[in-house]
Structure formats: C-alpha cells, structure tokens
Amino acid sequence: MKRQIEVFTAGCPVCEPTVKTVKEMACDSCEVTVYDLVKQCDDKVCVDKMKEYNITSLPAVAVNGKLLACCQNRGVSKEELAAAGIGKAI
16 A cells, blocks of 8 residues: 655745755655646545645645644744734734
8 A cells, every 4th residue: 555645836936946956855655746726626635635734834745644743733823913902002
C-alpha cells in the first residue's frame, strides 16, 4: 500500500515551492495528489478534504489522512488580530 500524500495549494508563488519539494522527495512508495483550491475540483473533494482536515492556511500537507503538525493551527485568528491592535483606537 502506498503512502498517500495530499498537498493543498492556492497555485501561488508561496505554495509552489512546497509542491515542488514534496514531489522531489516522493519515492515509489508515495502517491502524491495536489489540490489547487483556487481551481477547485469538479467533484469538490478537495474542498471537503480541506474542511475535514480543518486547513486554515496554505500550503498544507496531509500524509495518510493526517494533516502534518507544521500545517496545523496556523492562519489568521481573531485573537492574533486583536493582540496586534486591530479594532483598537490608537
């Protein structure tokens, strides 16, 4: 059984190096699927998987159905925005 690697991308210059790295590192035991969330998928499986993995920022990588730790709990949050002073008078 092959290792299932899913790469979620926006097809942008920030994401493309991750896609390239994953593809370069992949071996014969790896099956790599790249989901471009800008283009989306005809059957919307990429959007469903994004929600299932709770992806909040891109790029993101899941291996064998589990979002890698480096891709978790990132993205913009209200708490971080408030801590940066957004919404508070100067």
